[in-house]
Amino acid sequence: MSNYQASKAEGVATQATRPPIYPKRKRSGDARRARIKETIFYMCIVVPPMIQLSIFYIYVNFDAFFMSFQKYNAATNTFSWVGFSNYGTAIADLFVKGSWLNTSLIQTLLGYVLSYVWWPLDIIFAYYVYKKMPGWSFFKGMLYLPTVLSGMVLGLINKYLFDMLIPEIALSWFNVIVDPLIYSGGWRTWWFMFWWNGIVGIGGGLLLYCTMMNRIPETLTEYARLEGVGPLREFVTLTLPLIWGTVAINLVGGVADIFAVGGGTWFMYYGTGSTNPTSVGYYIYCLTLDSDGFAGYPMASACGMFFTFIAIPLTFFVRWITDKMDPKVQY
Amino acid sequence: MENVKQTEKKKKFKKVGAKGQWHWMGIAGFTYLCLWVAFLYFRLGWAFVKSIQDMSDFLLSGSSATAWPNKFSFAAYAKVLTVIKFDIRGYDGSVHTAYMFEMTLNAIIFSLINTFVNLIVTMCVAYVTARHDFWFNKVLVGFFYFQMLVPIIGTMSSSLKILKNLHLFDTWLGFVIQRFNFFGGLYFLIYRDMFKKLADSYADAAKIDGAGNWQVMIQICFPLVKSIFMMGAMTGLISSWNNYSAPLLYLPSHPTVSYGLFIFNNAKSGGDNAEFAYMPYKLAGFMLLLLPTTLFYLLFKEKMLGATSTGGLKE
Numbered sequence: 314m315s316n317y318q319a320s321k322a323e324g325v326a327t328q329a330t331r332p333p334i335y336p337k338r339k340r341s342g343d344a345r346r347a348r349i350k351e352t353i354f355y356m357c358i359v360v361p362p363m364i365q366l367s368i369f370y371i372y373v374n375f376d377a378f379f380m381s382f383q384k385y386n387a388a389t390n391t392f393s394w395v396g397f398s399n400y401g402t403a404i405a406d407l408f409v410k411g412s413w414l415n416t417s418l419i420q421t422l423l424g425y426v427l428s429y430v431w432w433p434l435d436i437i438f439a440y441y442v443y444k445k446m447p448g449w450s451f452f453k454g455m456l457y458l459p460t461v462l463s464g465m466v467l468g469l470i471n472k473y474l475f476d477m478l479i480p481e482i483a484l485s486w487f488n489v490i491v492d493p494l495i496y497s498g499g500w501r502t503w504w505f506m507f508w509w510n511g512i513v514g515i516g517g518g519l520l521l522y523c524t525m526m527n528r529i530p531e532t533l534t535e536y537a538r539l540e541g542v543g544p545l546r547e548f549v550t551l552t553l554p555l556i557w558g559t560v561a562i563n564l565v566g567g568v569a570d571i572f573a574v575g576g577g578t579w580f581m582y583y584g585t586g587s588t589n590p591t592s593v594g595y596y597i598y599c600l601t602l603d604s605d606g607f608a609g610y611p612m613a614s615a616c617g618m619f620f621t622f623i624a625i626p627l628t629f630f631v632r633w634i635t636d637k638m639d640p641k642v643q644y
Numbered sequence: 645m646e647n648v649k650q651t652e653k654k655k656k657f658k659k660v661g662a663k664g665q666w667h668w669m670g671i672a673g674f675t676y677l678c679l680w681v682a683f684l685y686f687r688l689g690w691a692f693v694k695s696i697q698d699m700s701d702f703l704l705s706g707s708s709a710t711a712w713p714n715k716f717s718f719a720a721y722a723k724v725l726t727v728i729k730f731d732i733r734g735y736d737g738s739v740h741t742a743y744m745f746e747m748t749l750n751a752i753i754f755s756l757i758n759t760f761v762n763l764i765v766t767m768c769v770a771y772v773t774a775r776h777d778f779w780f781n782k783v784l785v786g787f788f789y790f791q792m793l794v795p796i797i798g799t800m801s802s803s804l805k806i807l808k809n810l811h812l813f814d815t816w817l818g819f820v821i822q823r824f825n826f827f828g829g830l831y832f833l834i835y836r837d838m839f840k841k842l843a844d845s846y847a848d849a850a851k852i853d854g855a856g857n858w859q860v861m862i863q864i865c866f867p868l869v870k871s872i873f874m875m876g877a878m879t880g881l882i883s884s885w886n887n888y889s890a891p892l893l894y895l896p897s898h899p900t901v902s903y904g905l906f907i908f909n910n911a912k913s914g915g916d917n918a919e920f921a922y923m924p925y926k927l928a929g930f931m932l933l934l935l936p937t938t939l940f941y942l943l944f945k946e947k948m949l950g951a952t953s954t955g956g957l958k959e
Contacts, residue, residue: 354857377802463886569795610801617798
């Protein structure tokens with residue numbers, strides 16, 4: 314009995330010195346303190362970017378909207394209200410055949426619609442790499458290379474090729490006079506660049522599509538192969554539907570960018586001096602860049618807002634279409 | 645043993661001859677890609693050959709783009725590196741001359757800010773929205789989707805206006821503030837998805853050991869998505885190095901190499917940079933701009949093309 318009591322007392326003593334296996338149940342005060350600490354931590358992370366967004370996204374968007382109804386007076390350094398005057402000017406310019414804005418809109422919309430001729434190429438070549446077709450590893454590295462190389466440098470090297478090398482080859486080897494393809498400008502240059510960018514500009518979505526394709530369970534593709542499905546059928550009936558979510562995001566994002574892109578390419582070739590070839594993005598870019606102080610900003614904002622009103626419903630329309638086509642596959 | 649070898653040979657044979665390997669799609673794709681690669685290298689090769697053509701030889705050939713050089717020289721590279729300069733007028737009206745050294749330094753600062761400020765903010769916000777339950781998460785994620793789906797065009801002028809009014813235009817601080825957000829690209833969604841998939845056991849174990857929220861985030865969770873961070877950092881650094889339009893718009897008196905070469909490309913035969921108006925000089929400048937990113941890519945190619953896995957256990 315005494316032994317039992319001694320061992321019990323020893324056990325109690327050991328328990329007191331050893332740390333408990335399970336942590337003590339926290340009191341409600343501890344939980345509240347932990348939540349307060351977590352909230353402070355959360356605020357520290359979230360508040361600075363939110364302040365930034367409030368100024369550089371929310372305020373900027375509202376300011377651009379209000380500025381589109383204003384006019385800048387350089388003498389007094391103030392903005393004054395002019396109603397829909399800027400919109401009126403933009404719309405009037407839009408309907409003047411051959412005007413800068415008119416050409417910009419036509420070339421932008423035509424470029425967007427025709428770009429669907431080329432967009433499958435990215436997916437097809439990602440499929441080529443995914444299916445490990447001949448030379449896939451080498452081509453994967455090569456297709457990604459233009460993303461690494463400066464677009465400006467490649468563009469300007471192209472300019473030398475099209476403006477100097479090709480006309481020189483045509484004249485000396487074939488005795489044919491070819492005008493410099495970029496320097497001459499106009500619709501001819503626009504069409505040339507459209508074909509050129511389509512044929513050569515592949516590889517941009519390679520990594521993204523490859524990653525999505527690699528997530529497709531191998532059992533599915535194995536099963537398809539056992540059923541005698543060839544690569545083309547596998548691509549159309551299995552791979553494409555399974556990566557459709559990503560494709561749809563890119564399609565919707567593409568609509569959102571219609572009136573914003575294109576500025577860089579033409580700026581690189583012509584600075585701010587081209588009225589044809591051009592694009593809406595380039596037109597607004599030039600208005601901002603060529604602005605004397607704040608003078609050009611209201612018109613740039615008005616054009617931006619006008620095309621935003623067109624782009625928003627278009628974006629939601631394309632999203633609605635892609636949602637309709639979405640097979641909603643989970644894997 | 646021989647049987648095993650024979651089976652392995654058969655397996656290899658099967659792999660090469662399997663459906664999809666030399667299907668017509670493969671042949672068509674192979675042909676197209678071969679032509680594509682050949683043309684890419686032809687362009688770069690032509691530019692390199694012309695950049696090392698001796699200047700007098702180039703002039704004697706009648707400034708021909710097709711003439712094969714009789715005399716090679718790297719003088720154009722040395723000149724571009726040492727002599728290239730142009731005058732810049734700052735927003736405050738001051739004028740100073742920028743040399744290649746300054747442009748390189750600016751390019752490094754620009755690339756670091758442009759890449760890491762945005763990437764770290766994106767990672768932090770993605771982390772808290774994925775792993776901490778607050779109602780405000782919905783607002784943050786909603787904001788992200790809104791800016792992604794709703795295109796608001798023509799706000800560049802308003803951004804410039806506010807930067808000028810706040811005296812942040814053409815300053816590094818202004819650029820840091822501009823990049824202090826989690827918008828742009830899909831990285832926010834990728835990180836958020838990855839942090840959501842991380843097992844809770846890591847954070848729980850660290851908390852039992854007494855780690856705080858910051859320690860769990862920085863020491864436990866961030867290292868688990870290191871591969872994606874590295875991929876984002878590498879692609880970000882490369883695209884920032886190549887970016888000429890952002891410095892042109894927001895940092896006009898802090899020219900980067902890319903921006904400098906863009907201005908340099910416009911050198912005409914009558915200006916300050918008259919001697920650089922010839923093709924070999926311009927192409928030498930372009931080749932120098934391509935060199936760091938190409939080397940970077942060759943060194944980290946595997947990481948850039950293959951870093952899509954996370955550490956830790958998936959729940």
